[in-house]
Amino acid sequence: MNDMTHDSYTTEDGRTIGGVVMEMKNITLRFGGVVAIENISFDIREGEIRAIIGPNGAGKSSMLNVISGFYVPQEGDVFYKGQKRPPMRPYQVAQQGIARTFQNIALFEGMSVLDNVMTGRLRQMKSGLLAQALWKGKAEAEEVANREAVERIIDFLEIQHIRKTPVSRLPYGLKKRVELARALAAEPSILLLDEPMAGMNVEEKEDMSRFILDVNDEFGTTIALIEHDMGVVMDLSDRVVVMDYGKKIGDGTPDEVRNNQAVIDAYLGVAHD
Amino acid sequence: MVQSSQATGGLASIPALLQRNADQHGAKAAYREKEFGIWQTWTWADTEKEIEALALGLINLGVAEGDFVAIIGRNRPYFYWSMVAVQSVGAVPVPLYHDSAADEMAYVLGHCGAQYAIVEDQEQVDKVIEVQDQLHQFTHMIYIDPRGLRKYDHHQLHQFSHIQDQGRAARDEWITDLKERRSKLTYDSTCVMLYTSGTTGKPKGVVLSNRNIIESAKNACEFDKLNAGEEILAYLPMAWVGDFIFSIGQAYWTGFCVNCPESPETMMTDLREIGPTYYFAPPRVFETQLTNVMIRMEDAGGFKRKMFHHFMDHAKKVGGDILDGKPVGLMDRLKYSLGNALVYGPLKDTLGFGRVRVGYTAGEAIGPEIFEFYRSLGINLKQLYGQTEASVFITVQPDGEVRADTVGVPAPDVEIRIADDGEIFYRSPGVFVEYFNNPDSTASTKDAEGWVATGDAGFFEEDSGHLRIIDRAKDVGKMADGSMFAPKYVENKLKFYPDILEVVLFGNGQDRCVAFINIDLTAVGNWAERNNIAYASYQELAGHPKVLDTIQNHVETVNKSVARDPMLSGCQVHRFLVLHKELDADDGEMTRTRKVRRVIVADKFKDLVDALYDGAPTVSTTTEVTYEDGRKGSISATLELRDAKVVAVTHQQVAAE
Numbered sequence: 001m002n003d004m005t006h007d008s009y010t011t012e013d014g015r016t017i018g019g020v021v022m023e024m025k026n027i028t029l030r031f032g033g034v035v036a037i038e039n040i041s042f043d044i045r046e047g048e049i050r051a052i053i054g055p056n057g058a059g060k061s062s063m064l065n066v067i068s069g070f071y072v073p074q075e076g077d078v079f080y081k082g083q084k085r086p087p088m089r090p091y092q093v094a095q096q097g098i099a100r101t102f103q104n105i106a107l108f109e110g111m112s113v114l115d116n117v118m119t120g121r122l123r124q125m126k127s128g129l130l131a132q133a134l135w136k137g138k139a140e141a142e143e144v145a146n147r148e149a150v151e152r153i154i155d156f157l158e159i160q161h162i163r164k165t166p167v168s169r170l171p172y173g174l175k176k177r178v179e180l181a182r183a184l185a186a187e188p189s190i191l192l193l194d195e196p197m198a199g200m201n202v203e204e205k206e207d208m209s210r211f212i213l214d215v216n217d218e219f220g221t222t223i224a225l226i227e228h229d230m231g232v233v234m235d236l237s238d239r240v241v242v243m244d245y246g247k248k249i250g251d252g253t254p255d256e257v258r259n260n261q262a263v264i265d266a267y268l269g270v271a272h273d
Numbered sequence: 274m275v276q277s278s279q280a281t282g283g284l285a286s287i288p289a290l291l292q293r294n295a296d297q298h299g300a301k302a303a304y305r306e307k308e309f310g311i312w313q314t315w316t317w318a319d320t321e322k323e324i325e326a327l328a329l330g331l332i333n334l335g336v337a338e339g340d341f342v343a344i345i346g347r348n349r350p351y352f353y354w355s356m357v358a359v360q361s362v363g364a365v366p367v368p369l370y371h372d373s374a375a376d377e378m379a380y381v382l383g384h385c386g387a388q389y390a391i392v393e394d395q396e397q398v399d400k401v402i403e404v405q406d407q408l409h410q411f412t413h414m415i416y417i418d419p420r421g422l423r424k425y426d427h428h429q430l431h432q433f434s435h436i437q438d439q440g441r442a443a444r445d446e447w448i449t450d451l452k453e454r455r456s457k458l459t460y461d462s463t464c465v466m467l468y469t470s471g472t473t474g475k476p477k478g479v480v481l482s483n484r485n486i487i488e489s490a491k492n493a494c495e496f497d498k499l500n501a502g503e504e505i506l507a508y509l510p511m512a513w514v515g516d517f518i519f520s521i522g523q524a525y526w527t528g529f530c531v532n533c534p535e536s537p538e539t540m541m542t543d544l545r546e547i548g549p550t551y552y553f554a555p556p557r558v559f560e561t562q563l564t565n566v567m568i569r570m571e572d573a574g575g576f577k578r579k580m581f582h583h584f585m586d587h588a589k590k591v592g593g594d595i596l597d598g599k600p601v602g603l604m605d606r607l608k609y610s611l612g613n614a615l616v617y618g619p620l621k622d623t624l625g626f627g628r629v630r631v632g633y634t635a636g637e638a639i640g641p642e643i644f645e646f647y648r649s650l651g652i653n654l655k656q657l658y659g660q661t662e663a664s665v666f667i668t669v670q671p672d673g674e675v676r677a678d679t680v681g682v683p684a685p686d687v688e689i690r691i692a693d694d695g696e697i698f699y700r701s702p703g704v705f706v707e708y709f710n711n712p713d714s715t716a717s718t719k720d721a722e723g724w725v726a727t728g729d730a731g732f733f734e735e736d737s738g739h740l741r742i743i744d745r746a747k748d749v750g751k752m753a754d755g756s757m758f759a760p761k762y763v764e765n766k767l768k769f770y771p772d773i774l775e776v777v778l779f780g781n782g783q784d785r786c787v788a789f790i791n792i793d794l795t796a797v798g799n800w801a802e803r804n805n806i807a808y809a810s811y812q813e814l815a816g817h818p819k820v821l822d823t824i825q826n827h828v829e830t831v832n833k834s835v836a837r838d839p840m841l842s843g844c845q846v847h848r849f850l851v852l853h854k855e856l857d858a859d860d861g862e863m864t865r866t867r868k869v870r871r872v873i874v875a876d877k878f879k880d881l882v883d884a885l886y887d888g889a890p891t892v893s894t895t896t897e898v899t900y901e902d903g904r905k906g907s908i909s910a911t912l913e914l915r916d917a918k919v920v921a922v923t924h925q926q927v928a929a930e
Contacts (some may be wrong), residue, residue, distance in 0.1 A: 014424040151309035161538035
């Protein structure tokens, strides 16, 4: 079921999926006596859209937080680009090229969309504090280059009309898009999306799906996402990990997962003895 | 129709004008588009190179003289270049409404037998591919934005910039060919084919020649003294004749600059940044802007609101006269300048009209109050009356003779004749060549002498020589006592109020008029919020007694104003109701361009019309509605019918002519 070879292959729709870029090995995460994640292993391949699904409380967000370095698991290792990753702070993980969005939007509400997206470029700003304050020489050139990169993302996500609008005045669906823009601004090699479509109506979901596919197609970004809407997940992803009560109960292509008895039971419910 | 290209100095086609502009205005901006947050500029010299590269690429692709090339996208320099490049190779550009559904596109593409299409992005590519198997002649498609299209089969699909690159690479091979094709273009060659939106039946392809476009553009430029220094914002659909005349005809004739917005949603911001000097909009755009201003003023602080209303009242009194150069007292002038510094100036800048020298509205009658609002601010907004078949211009208002109730005098070189039944006919160098592949329609619209029937009824005012449009000829009727029934006139007066979105007036053949009214949810919702009126739905708000009181006040004010017009005083509204649903194109009650389909509305809500006439105080009704996804449902409501005060008029017989 789980393809462990590291050879690249081409999907039906003509995208190239590379070798394993990130691997989770026997991860266990506990909060006191509560086991949030129990001995889970899976991998993410370069250029794929990888979904993590499961019922409420299955440990999906915890898993994403392990990947982003927010939680450090008690057991198990994370391998990134073939290297075992030592325990890291989230900003160090971000510096490695992993960007994320949040389930509960975490933008700077009082700042404009443009400024929010610019914060995503922090990793690309190398000039010193003094140069930034005086805004001379290197700092100025850097800002111009970064602004251009940000404008391309604004264009890509079609949010030109709210460029100068404070985030607090935006409706929910647009805030989600701004968050995606900020994550993209970091030019990540892996993009983590925590429930990108939660609380959206059908039309907004369609738009967001299109953006996710376009990001993957256009920039070749590897995407790991958590999502509730099964229909969306099955359409979007190349491979799916299914979690339930902190355990992995399925892993494979959408079709494989759909026909997996354990997954069907978890979603439709079975009598527990 | 004796004009020849001699009159325009041998410049017999748009590509010829392009060459001239590149020579004379080479370094001057021709196009701007906001992209990645910055206005990108192309000079006339750049434009000429871009268009040449594309034209060579099209020849390289196999485009032959006389082929039809569809152009589908929003206003972008690339599409304007495409039109001219297509003309340069002797083919015919056919711009389509980019928001049409795939099957509407299939009809037009099939009807003209388009072999090529130049489209904007994945969305349009998908639409054309969806209908491609119905189009046997269709071969190649060119797209501008490659996003999402990388995986598509590229045997017959090409990126715009690649076609240009191929053209540049094959320049030596094809340049003689291109020059030869360009030199063959004459005043009688087809310039463009435009499909009319088609309120009745299938769309018709209006063929316009270089003569039609260039003569009309030249005359209109001279009329308004437009020059190469003008700036316009191109935001109206490219498939519409107005955009073709302004953004291609007049732009190429004078060499002025066409600015394209970043996206449809940023249009208002872009308008403000560009500050056009020459501006065009249908009445609906002005109505929406005015409603927004009024809503924002209601939300403003007390001092600002008072200042706004105080100075707007003053502007209403003297603003129009100052604009027309009529004598106005010194004190009034001083007060107007003060108002200009405090209110009118900032307001015009916010609206993006700070630099407008000439502005036009057309397409539909504009409410006189709306019209005068803009004029009183010092914006030289004028009306014109035109049609696709006339290359736009039939009548225009000269500076200083602008009035809300007329559409002006015949445009230069236009002859107008009013038939016995009031229908307007015209003849001009702009009169279209034919409806493509539709000789019957051509014959029934244009007679052997070149006179074209407009379908509108109107008359010339004796003292001013201005044309007054009464209504669509088929909508104008007679009341039971023989006086004229012209619904649009009254409806437009009511629609001036921000809280009224739509009105349908009935009364043809009856002894009195009654009306259906749709409230504007934005404006009324805002009002309800400020007055702590809770409501759960459109229907509930529409039936609220306080809303009905307000509407009743509006109706009675309008009645007073209608009563003052000797010809139309019979059209006062005796009874009205506020409809429980918005009139909607999905239910067939309106066209896609939001024009009310009277006959259908009258038929569908017959019970309501009857109730208005039989004097009942309330009426219960059930209406079928169609949701956006095509499902059907029904809503039922009990509506309150209200009587409105009318002004008694001593009846006098007035002839309609």
